[in-house]
Amino acid sequence: ERCFVAELPGSELVYFTCSRSAPLGAAALRPRGFLPPPGRCYSFCIPPAQSPRERVRAARLHGQLQQRLSRAPLGAGARVLPLLSYSPADAAAPEPGFLVQATQAAAEAERALEELLRLHLPAPVHLSVYEEAADGQVWRTLWRLQGAPEGKELLGRVRVLPAPEPLSHPAAAHLLGAAVFGSREAARGVLEECTSLIPEAKAVLDLVDKCPKLPKKGDFPVIVIEGLDATGKTTVTQSLRDSLGAVLLKTPPSCVSQWRKTFDDEPTLVRRAFYALTNYIVASEIAKESTKSPVIIDRFWHSTAAYAIATEISGKVLNLPPLHHPVYCWPEDLLKPDVVILLTVSPEERIRRLQERGIEKTREEEELEANRFFHQKVEGSYRRMENPSCELVDASGSREQVLEDVLHQIKKHFPLL
Numbered sequence: 403e404r405c406f407v408a409e410l411p412g413s414e415l416v417y418f419t420c421s422r423s424a425p426l427g428a429a430a431l432r433p434r435g436f437l438p439p440p441g442r443c444y445s446f447c448i449p450p451a452q453s454p455r456e457r458v459r460a461a462r463l464h465g466q467l468q469q470r471l472s473r474a475p476l477g478a479g480a481r482v483l484p485l486l487s488y489s490p491a492d493a494a495a496p497e498p499g500f501l502v503q504a505t506q507a508a509a510e511a512e513r514a515l516e517e518l519l520r521l522h523l524p525a526p527v528h529l530s531v532y533e534e535a536a537d538g539q540v541w542r543t544l545w546r547l548q549g550a551p552e553g554k555e556l557l558g559r560v561r562v563l564p565a566p567e568p569l570s571h572p573a574a575a576h577l578l579g580a581a582v583f584g585s586r587e588a589a590r591g592v593l594e595e596c597t598s599l600i601p602e603a604k605a606v607l608d609l610v611d612k613c614p615k616l617p618k619k620g621d622f623p624v625i626v627i628e629g630l631d632a633t634g635k636t637t638v639t640q641s642l643r644d645s646l647g648a649v650l651l652k653t654p655p656s657c658v659s660q661w662r663k664t665f666d667d668e669p670t671l672v673r674r675a676f677y678a679l680t681n682y683i684v685a686s687e688i689a690k691e692s693t694k695s696p697v698i699i700d701r702f703w704h705s706t707a708a709y710a711i712a713t714e715i716s717g718k719v720l721n722l723p724p725l726h727h728p729v730y731c732w733p734e735d736l737l738k739p740d741v742v743i744l745l746t747v748s749p750e751e752r753i754r755r756l757q758e759r760g761i762e763k764t765r766e767e768e769e770l771e772a773n774r775f776f777h778q779k780v781e782g783s784y785r786r787m788e789n790p791s792c793e794l795v796d797a798s799g800s801r802e803q804v805l806e807d808v809l810h811q812i813k814k815h816f817p818l819l
């Protein structure tokens with residue numbers, strides 16, 4: 403039997419299943435949160451790719467639907483929430499989809515949604531409609547949408563029950579190779595699949611292919627500075643460069659900046675493969691430069707993995723894959739730095755620094771809240787990384803104090819520096 407997990411506002415996860423043969427008295431799904439008044443919502447999933455070559459198309463379809471849904475006339479206050487359909491009994495990858503909560507004008511919202519799905523999803527299109535029945539329980543009606551406008555076939559009506567929360571988030575076992583790439587070849591394979599759809603993919607592959615496969619680090623220290631945005635990475639890396647006489651590199655490197663926007667607009671699979679490959683481009687620079695002087699790097703693989711994990715694991719920080727999960731392991735074929743420093747500041751100080759830069763002012767409360775959970779997941783992922791792990795430095799002090807603390811940490815590894 404398939405189960406579903408949806409991320410409700412406030413980043414709460416609700417696990418549910420739909421059962422024909424629910425025993426009488428079985429616990430009911432609480433409509434609150436799931437069905438905001440007047441209590442109707444919809445769900446559908448994107449059909450899985452039939453072959454590895456099709457996975458980029460399926461991922462793009464998901465992204466395009468998300469954009470279209472955000473513009474569709476679903477009524478004021480409608481919300482489009484992320485949903486995954488998974489089978490607890492097998493190892494197949496979960497199917498992504500959406501839970502659409504319509505708060506008013508249900509008939510109009512329903513028509514707009516059906517029209518959008520008929521137009522953009524391959525047949526057969528299944529749409530679930532959830533409502534609270536007179537008995538106070540949530541029921542799902544399953545429809546098959548047919549080609550003709552408004553044509554649809556009723557497939558059944560069943561109760562919606564809470565599903566047991568799995569031991570780990572349903573996406574966790576499928577992150578490797580889909581969002582986090584454990585090798586250059588794994589990430590390369592994704593961009594290879596895209597070259598006919600995204601011409602820039604070929605340009606990135608050409609750059610990567612010019613880099614040696616296993617570049618070796620020189621004798622000088624290689625130090626990575628990681629952290630959320632506005633934690634002070636630019637400030638610290640520039641000061642380190644000056645005080646250590648080091649070379650400063652950053653990922654993604656400037657040679658790919660003209661393609662960054664293109665890949666940022668692509669789905670996770672493609673976007674994260676792009677960032678993963680940019681680390682391999684910078685690795686060959688690090689190899690060269692570290693034969694001559696210390697090297698400081700502003701973001702490296704830990705950023706690529708941490709942001710990917712935080713995006714794909716819905717809900718709060720407690721849903722992250724546990725310690726020692728393979729997603730936290732450094733790729734075998736990527737040049738390994740000597741030290742990785744993670745700058746941390748309180749959320750309030752980070753927001754203060756962002757506001758000083760003129761960002762963050764226009765965000766709505768709810769978006770800020772969702773962002774807070776996202777940032778906790780990014781930082782939680784950084785903290786779980788191993789071999790090399792991140793060494794934490796509290797970066798909320800003055801610029802001078804932060805530099806001193808970072809240097810102190812580095813000198814524990816390189817006393818003669």
Ligand SMILES: Nc1ncnc2c1ncn2[C@@H]1O[C@H](COP(=O)(O)OP(=O)(O)OP(=O)(O)O)[C@@H](O)[C@H]1O
Nearest residue numbers: 630631632633634635636637755759799800801804
């Ligand atoms: N220790 C500090 N105390 C106060 N303000 C700081 C400190 N370090 C940096 N800032 C300021 O905070 C802002 C963010 O710093 P910075 O650009 O170095 O962060 P960042 O981590 O590189 O950000 P991003 O990843 O978004 O580029 C800047 O305006 C900077 O001048």
Ligand SMILES: Nc1ccn([C@H]2C[C@H](O)[C@@H](COP(=O)(O)O)O2)c(=O)n1
Nearest residue numbers: 631653654677701702703705706709
């Ligand atoms: N090696 C890297 C560097 C950056 N990223 C991604 C992660 C974030 O989405 C974004 C942050 O970059 P910034 O705004 O600080 O330039 O870029 C990555 O995945 N891997």
